[in-house]
Amino acid sequence: xxxxxxxxxxxxxxxxxxxxFPINLWIGLKGPPANDRFIPPLTDVPSRLSTAKMEVAEFLxxxxxxxxxxxxxxxxxxxxxxxxxxxxxxxxxxxxWRAGRKGLNTAAKFGAFDPTSNNxxxxxxxxxxxxPKDTVSRREFYDACWPPLIATYASKPPNxxxxxxxxxxxxRGDLSALWPPTTPIKSSAFVTQFTIDVLRACxxxxxxxxxxxxxxxxxxxxVGENRYPKNAYTVGDAKAAVDAFLKLIPA
Amino acid sequence: xxxxHEFVVVGSGGGGGTIAWLLAKAxxxxxxxxxxxxxxxxxxxxxxxxxxxxxxxxxxxxxxxxPKRRRRGDxxxxxxxxxxxxxxxxxxxxxxxxxxxxxxxxxxWSFRALPIDxxxxxxxxxxxxxxxxxxxxxxGYSVVDWxxxxxxxxxxFSVAEALLGVSGDRAALNESIRASDWYQRFKGESYWGSExxxxxxxxxxxxxxxxxxxxxxxxxxxxxxxxxWKAFPTPMAIVQPGSGGLSTRKAMAxxxxxxxxxxxxxxxxxxxxxxxxxxxxxxxxxxxxxxxYLCWGSTGPKWGTQDTTLHELAQCKNATIRTDAKAIEVIFxxxxxxxxxxxxxxxxxxxxPRLESVDADIVIVSCGAVQTARLLLLSxxxxxxxxxxxxxxxxxxxxxxxxxxxxxxDQRFQGLLHGELGPTGNTSTFATYxxxxxxxxxxxxxxxxxxxxxxxxxxxxxxxxxxxxxxxGVDILTGMQTANRQLEMRLTADDLPMKENRVTLDPDYxxxxxIPVARISRKKGSNENNVDRVGLDYMTKVCADFKKxxxxxxxxxxxxxxxxxxxxxxxxxxxxxDPNASVVNRFCRLHDAENVFVVDSSFMPxxxxxxxxxxxxxxxxxxxxxxxxxxxxxxxPGRV
Numbered sequence: 001x002x003x004x005x006x007x008x009x010x011x012x013x014x015x016x017x018x019x020x021f022p023i024n025l026w027i028g029l030k031g032p033p034a035n036d037r038f039i040p041p042l043t044d045v046p047s048r049l050s051t052a053k054m055e056v057a058e059f060l061x062x063x064x065x066x067x068x069x070x071x072x073x074x075x076x077x078x079x080x081x082x083x084x085x086x087x088x089x090x091x092x093x094x095x096x097w098r099a100g101r102k103g104l105n106t107a108a109k110f111g112a113f114d115p116t117s118n119n120x121x122x123x124x125x126x127x128x129x130x131x132p133k134d135t136v137s138r139r140e141f142y143d144a145c146w147p148p149l150i151a152t153y154a155s156k157p158p159n160x161x162x163x164x165x166x167x168x169x170x171x172r173g174d175l176s177a178l179w180p181p182t183t184p185i186k187s188s189a190f191v192t193q194f195t196i197d198v199l200r201a202c203x204x205x206x207x208x209x210x211x212x213x214x215x216x217x218x219x220x221x222x223v224g225e226n227r228y229p230k231n232a233y234t235v236g237d238a239k240a241a242v243d244a245f246l247k248l249i250p251a
Numbered sequence: 252x253x254x255x256h257e258f259v260v261v262g263s264g265g266g267g268g269t270i271a272w273l274l275a276k277a278x279x280x281x282x283x284x285x286x287x288x289x290x291x292x293x294x295x296x297x298x299x300x301x302x303x304x305x306x307x308x309x310x311x312x313x314x315x316x317x318p319k320r321r322r323r324g325d326x327x328x329x330x331x332x333x334x335x336x337x338x339x340x341x342x343x344x345x346x347x348x349x350x351x352x353x354x355x356x357x358x359x360w361s362f363r364a365l366p367i368d369x370x371x372x373x374x375x376x377x378x379x380x381x382x383x384x385x386x387x388x389x390x391g392y393s394v395v396d397w398x399x400x401x402x403x404x405x406x407x408f409s410v411a412e413a414l415l416g417v418s419g420d421r422a423a424l425n426e427s428i429r430a431s432d433w434y435q436r437f438k439g440e441s442y443w444g445s446e447x448x449x450x451x452x453x454x455x456x457x458x459x460x461x462x463x464x465x466x467x468x469x470x471x472x473x474x475x476x477x478x479x480w481k482a483f484p485t486p487m488a489i490v491q492p493g494s495g496g497l498s499t500r501k502a503m504a505x506x507x508x509x510x511x512x513x514x515x516x517x518x519x520x521x522x523x524x525x526x527x528x529x530x531x532x533x534x535x536x537x538x539x540x541x542x543x544y545l546c547w548g549s550t551g552p553k554w555g556t557q558d559t560t561l562h563e564l565a566q567c568k569n570a571t572i573r574t575d576a577k578a579i580e581v582i583f584x585x586x587x588x589x590x591x592x593x594x595x596x597x598x599x600x601x602x603x604p605r606l607e608s609v610d611a612d613i614v615i616v617s618c619g620a621v622q623t624a625r626l627l628l629l630s631x632x633x634x635x636x637x638x639x640x641x642x643x644x645x646x647x648x649x650x651x652x653x654x655x656x657x658x659x660x661d662q663r664f665q666g667l668l669h670g671e672l673g674p675t676g677n678t679s680t681f682a683t684y685x686x687x688x689x690x691x692x693x694x695x696x697x698x699x700x701x702x703x704x705x706x707x708x709x710x711x712x713x714x715x716x717x718x719x720x721x722x723x724g725v726d727i728l729t730g731m732q733t734a735n736r737q738l739e740m741r742l743t744a745d746d747l748p749m750k751e752n753r754v755t756l757d758p759d760y761x762x763x764x765x766i767p768v769a770r771i772s773r774k775k776g777s778n779e780n781n782v783d784r785v786g787l788d789y790m791t792k793v794c795a796d797f798k799k800x801x802x803x804x805x806x807x808x809x810x811x812x813x814x815x816x817x818x819x820x821x822x823x824x825x826x827x828x829d830p831n832a833s834v835v836n837r838f839c840r841l842h843d844a845e846n847v848f849v850v851d852s853s854f855m856p857x858x859x860x861x862x863x864x865x866x867x868x869x870x871x872x873x874x875x876x877x878x879x880x881x882x883x884x885x886x887x888p889g890r891v
Contacts, residue, residue, distance in 0.1 A: 019724065026728040034666050071316075074602070075324070078763060086765025087606045089580060089594045094765050102634040104758050104767060111340030111760040111768070112316070112326045118342040119326050121315040165724065172723065195716050195723060203709040204309045223728065224666040224735040225708045229306035232536035233672055235493040238461040241669045245464035248663050249471070250800045 003064040003139065009146045010057050012153045013194075017056040019164040020195040021202060023219060024050040030222075037240065038226040038233075040214070051202065054219075055209035059201040060142075062208055067138040072122055075113040075135075082110040123185075123193055136184070145190045148179040152187070205229060256282040256571075259593045259611035261578045261626065264352025265864050266850035266871040267617030268556030269414070272563055273875035275570035276518045276526060279882075282609060283561075283570065284595055286577035286618075290319055290349035290545065291557050297549040300533060305545040312543060312710045319356060319543070320345040320817075322577060323601050324763025327621060329814050332751060332774035340760060344771050344817045346619045350574050351557030353619060354864065356543045357818065358675050359488040359553055360701065360743070361417040362861035363408045363451075363869075365428070365684065366444030369397040371696070371747075371857050373442045378694070390777050392747045393646055395856045398828045398837045401448050406513035407869035407876075409453060413502035414868060415554045416532055418457035418494075419486030424681070425450040427481040433685035433694055435479070453509050456502040457491040459484035461537070464668050465738045466677030468658075468797070469702035472740070473680040475796035480682040485701050488554035488864070489535045489674060496534050496550075499559065500527040517879040527563060539706065541674035553674070575599045576607070579766055581614050581847060583631035590614045590636075590847045596764060604764055613846045613878070613888070617871070620647060620820035620853035624754040625769040627824070627841075627849075635756075637824070637841040640831045644755050646748035646822040647771065648858035651782060651811030655703070655741040656790040658797070658806045664736045670704035676741075678702045683742060684860050686785045695781050698743040698860025700790065705737050740793065742786045743819075744811070745860040747778050754823050771816060783810045819863055824853035828891070839874045840889030848889065850874050 005013060018024065033039065078084060083094035090097060098104045112119040115135050123141045136144075152171065155178055158164040170176050171187040179187040201207050205216040205228060217228045260271040263285040271283045294310075296302045305311075316323050320342075327344035330337070346353030367374060372394045375381040387394055428434050428449065437443060462470065462484065473482040490497045504523035507514060518526065535552040551558030564570050580594040592610040599605075616623050624644040628635035637643050660668065679701040685694040705711065708731055715722040715730045722730055746752075757770040775783070787808045794806045827833025830842035839854050841847045850871040852863045859866065881888035 021727060022724055023728070026725050029725070030732070036666055038669065038671075071323070075763075078324070082761050083765035085604065085763065086761075087596075087604070089582065089606065089608060098767075100633060101629075101756070101767075103756060107759065108761045108765065108767075109759045110763070111328065112324055112763070114340050117326060117340035119316055119340065168723070191723075192716060192721070195727075196713050199709060199712050199716070199727070200309060203712060204307075206307060206309060220708060223708065223731040225671065225731075226669065227306075227539050227671040227706075227708070229303035231306070231671070232301070232538050234537070235461045238463050238492075238537065238669075238672050241464050241667070241672060242462060242467045245467060245664070245667045245669075248667065249802065 003061050005057055005061055006146050006150070008150045012149055013057045013060065014052050015158060015164050016168060016194065017198045018051040019168040020191065021051050021198045023202070025161065027222060033222050033224060038237070039221050051198065053215070054202045055207065056198055056201045058209035059207050060197055063197060064139050064142060068121065069137050069139060072137045075110070075120070078110040079113050082108040141185055141193065144183060144185050148176070148183050148187065149190070151178040152176040253608065253610045255610040256280050257612045258282070258615060259284065259609055260615045260617065261593060262352055262617035262619070262851060263350055263556060263561060263572070264346065264617065264619065264851065265354040265556065265867045266852070267615065268351065268354065268560045268564070269868050269871040270615055270617070270850050270875040271570065272560045273518060273872060274879065275564055275567040276521065277879040278569065281570045283564065283572045284576040284578055284593065285350050285352070285572070285574045286322055286598070287348035287350060287574065289574045291355070292350070295545060295547065295549065300549060301536065301547045302549070303547060305547045306538065306540050308707055308709045312707050313713065317342065319347055319349050321348050322598065325768065326762065327768055328757045328760050328770045330770060330772040331813055332772050334774070338757060338770050338772070341814060343814055344621050344769065346817055346820065351555045351561060353818070355545065355555035355557050357864060358542050358862070360676050360862040361412065361415055361419070361486045361488045361865050362699065364859050364861070364866045366401045366448045368857065368859050369399065369401050370442050372396045377440060377442065380693070385777070387747065387778065391749045391751070392776065392778065393750050394747055395827065397856050398826060401444055404869055404873065405448065406510050407872040408865065409506045409510065410503060410514070410872055411865050411869040413456055413506040414499065414560065415488035415865065416457060416490055416497045416499060416502060417455045417486050417488055418460050418491040419455040420459040420484050421451065421454050423481070423483035424486065427483045427681040430479050430481045431682045431684065432479045432687065436694065455486060456505070457494055457497060459491070460487050460489060460673065460677065461492055463672045463677050463704065465670060465702050465704040468738060469678045469740060472793045472797060473682065473700070476682065476793060480680055482678050482680050485676045485679045487674060487676070490532045490552045492535045492537050492673070494534045496531040498529070498531055500524065500529060503527055514876070517876055517883065519876070528566065530562070532559065535673070537673045539671040539673060542706070578618070578626055579629060581616065581626065581630040581636055582608065583636050583844065585632070588843070589845055613848070615848045615850055617849065617851040619851055620823040621754050621769050621771065623849055623851055623853045624823040625756065628756045629766065636847065637834050637843045639843050642825060642832065642834050644753045644823050645750045646825050647752050647754050647773070648746050648748050648821040649773070649816040650698070650819040650858065651742070651744040651746055651779060652815040652818065653809055653812035654744050654783060654786050655739045655809045656787065656794060656806035657737055657739045657809060658794055658803045659733060660736040660803050661801065665732065666735065668704070668736055668738060670706055670738070675703050675706055676701045677704070683786070683789055686789055688781055688785050695778065695785060696745045696747065696860060697782060697786055698745055700740055700742050703739040703741045705734055708734065740790050742790065743861055744782045744786055745858045747776070748822050748857055749776055773813060773816065775811070775813060779811065821852045821855040821858045821863055824849045825856050826854040827856060836889065836891050838877050838889045838891070839870070845887065845889065848874060
């Protein structure tokens, strides 16, 4: 069954996405992108982007669906029994084989699932003192966060840009009284991971929830980045770029 | 009956892929084992000349577990010597674990080792830097000369450049060396090497890669330093854009024709059409997804063995390429002191590994300096195969990655740097290969300096969210805009070998299959601290002219990152004549085992101030030629 964000959280996701990555606000501040030979005519570029239009909620659901729950299960098993799958040509047990090799301790550990190892996509929970405590799956991470997120929102629902920013900063600062300290994920860790997933929705050009390829590229065009799948350039393009660059270099 | 081959080669990168091809072309029966999958085959539609499916920043830069660097459930541990109380699992220390190995995922900066790289001990003895109270040896360094003469490598460098299809400007590169302060200072020394060695005259197979705005900036910055700083196009193993493609067959024929008989016998007597197919490598289309990305061109516009050498190997009836085959033991017979084969895990289904073994007359290991040391430590006697002298894993070197300055150009340059054009590097100088430290006559080993374009907007944005201070809201977007007018200059600086900078088996941690992982122990010594300090001073001065002109402010200075290790792994199986002080002999054969060779960059007795790939490929050609010629003469290969 495809993952579904709880309906009460879906609205929050859309509003919070705009608060952590406010494309619309920023475009208003900076104006349109400079016309450039490497980007499509500006008439073809979506001129009024917003984070909501990047289908963040649907993207997040697809992302959680694609999480490697089975691998997390296997690696948890290995954390408990690191040499479960050991086999060597000598036919020895792991303990006997280790005893015969110079410099190895008797007990073995499996470290790829350690929160500090940075080897796993799944996200670290945090202990009360802020240190990484455990490694969890993306699904487990978000499932732990939805109830306190909904409760915090319900206590004072934001209704404009400024109040959404206040809501965001409340979570970022771990200041919500309705986010219990017993929740395995702190609200600040939630905002950080949520922001990273929003960036992936808006910048990765692999957001399957967005159907129009131009929209996949749109935010990158606004920040002046011209890399996109299928791109290719010529020697002439490079020379023209160098010439344009040199025009601004003082003698 | 066990499967048997004349040669089993473990690892398919620049060393292993190259020697497997050479041996197969000489008519030998070869099995090539690669622990990783055929990543390109799985992710790229090779029926398309260019498949944009691999233009994927998340998959190639951010995904965890990283699908290209390491097998699922495998990892290394890292110990910052003198600092960390214990080693920790980390995500570094890998080149790649895919068919083609590290040759598939690299920036393609294609330099030959310089003659002085073979003579560092002699050099530092002559300058008085080796011994004495603050000398390198008392400070814990183990600097040695290579047991080879540079002239022995010359013909193989030329063939390696043909195999890689290097594009570049040899004359400009030569001039950058010749004009430099350090070359002028030391050129008269007796050990220095000949003009012919320092300044080869044969052009690269292809002309220089097109200059980009980032390259133009660095070209002008270097040359603003005066006549001793000469810039040149970074030589790259990428088919020159607009060139119409490259025939490797022709490039090799041209190289061999210029050798004046320097290479004779064995496969070098074959006709060009017997050596290589008529396949043409397409010209690069400057898409800008390079470095850690797969090249999207199926014929290998960016060189890696996967689309070139291994494509040729696969056509040989006497060769077999086996992926998802993770070697865990070189099987060694204590009585005969010979390897008898290789045991490996068939990881076709990673949830259901199958233990297999294959017999071999000769085993060649080429897994990268970290994983080669690990495999040998897992094999043979209790302390490891080839480790009778306790040298295996020692003297690991990784370059001083991260040592750079970052320039942020004035807002007028918004959108004008076009970092998306072509590969990361573009323009280099050799003025920094040795750097003067202070007002006296003290010179420290550095490396070449090269421009680096910003490439990965998603990764940069993610890093800004978890950075210090962390960004949120509009600040992320304005940060991305700023990154668009940033560039870097990177010093590929040498870290000198220390015996205790080494790879061992981790005493505790194991991988998914219960096999001990590699532990990397490293620290920066006094030399590396000096290189950080002097290198940053040099690079900051390089930016001074642009700062004066109001093009940029002060550059951001970034020191080398201690645990940023993996891409340029060197050492761990030091080559030398003395079995008590080295792991392999001059033919890269283990001192302790008559039929085990090592041909990745772990053989290097000292590191280089440049990318080691060309030297690794050239050395694999040298060792392979020796093996073939020895066998044809009825001699035992590897005997000195």
